[in-house]
Amino acid sequence: MSKSPTTVVVTGLGATTPLGGDVPSTWSALLAGESGVRNLDWEGVEELPVRFAAQLAVDPAESIPRAQLRRLDRSQAIALIAAREAWQHAGFAPPVKRAKSGKAAEAEPGDGFVVDGDRLGVVVSSGIGGLHTALNSYDVYKEKGWTRVSPFTVPMLMPNGASGHVGIEFGATAGSHALVSACASSGEAVGYAIDMIRAGRADVVICGGTESCIHPLQMASFGSMRAMSTRNDEPQRASRPYDKNRDGFVLGEGAAVMILESEEHARARGATVHAVAAGCGYSNDAYDIVLPDPSGSGQAKAMLRALDDAGLRPEDIVHVNAHATSTPAGDVAELASIRAALGPVAEKLTVTATKSMTGHLLGGAGALESVITILSLREGIVPPTANLEDMDDEVDLDIVCGEPRTIPAGPAAALNNSFGFGGHNVSVAFRRAV
């Protein structure tokens, strides 16, 4: 007799974002329509075409000891902070430190469920990795020579470093992965985590994404591409998906991490289930390295494949957290893709674009927006799209703006879309836990 397919559930949430140092503060700021975007105070910033970004609301040094922080890129440090929140939220026991010398661990495990490391996996992605480390280390090399370059430079700049550190901290020996697909990276991380559990390679997977690349080079690169908003005198109003006057995205930094678990494992330990991670769909535009296929067919395929993978029908979907970065072409094209994928159902669902408040977390976006989608389903309320004052004439779906919107009670599902340079399209389907 064949085994019934494994249901994957979400039992823990963590986030460190431009809106707050954890999930509750981020969520309340989202519902209040607050912006995390601020002016940059760098020396020489006036030479850049864009002089604002959505920087983290908290300093990682407040929660990570100085010596540990020295050997973590900022993107890795914030992933660790988000992972710790998710781990605790899931009700797991604090990790026991393994000594390098091979001596027995000295830390005492506290209250909480202890996870078998061989059944625990990690998938924490980053689109770019340790950009700060790479560039700062090169400055050290040029100024002081090779002997002063930290021996931790490579592990700090490699894009799988965050996954490695999270794996070490929690003793995850089932596998550690870091899928890199630009702004779709952490959407893919969630999908891969679902697959790991379904395939029986782990009972619990720590998954998510992180990005911290608000650096002059990155601002110059995206500036050169003319991809970012240049609303320098009104930074908090700069990210405005679906607004007639949108002029590009706003760079953000942050991390979000979820605990995914087989339903059987979660129920056996009495865990609180926040949502069902129902499935994931992927597609590739195979069109251009940065531009999305204007037909939107790739994006629609990702959404249809997510429905298929999740065993959902279009009419089950009540909400879409859109990729919507606030670029002139991308946002409206995505609405057409949603319509193409979901048909008449598209008219009835709510769409929101939370990058209007968080900025675009690039490799961290898919994970943060997954957390937001899960909270929207769990709480029955969708955060608004901020700064939407003058709706683009081409917008033909129901965009939540102004105030948060309640969504129907009962069985329901939502999609979270993430699209990335390279042609990557990912859509993750979540179902309300009942």
Add this chain to the structure above:
Amino acid sequence: MAIATEQDILDGLAEIIDEIVGIDKSEVTPEKNFIEDLDIDSLSMVEIAVAAQDQFGVEIPDDELRNLKTVKDVINFVQNLQQQG
């Protein structure tokens, strides 16, 4: 440069170890083995050696570094070099 006393070197080393790996200064005593007692890994030892070179004005070649197992080994090494210099 004036020759540092054993206590000077110990204090300086304890400060470096606290800064780089976050081990409290009081834990750093001469008989401690870096790997077995202080749980310091090889990459961190490279960082500590670079900082110690700056602080004490001596050079610690890689093949010498491998032989410095305890805090006392480093103190002796630095003192010997300073006396020669």
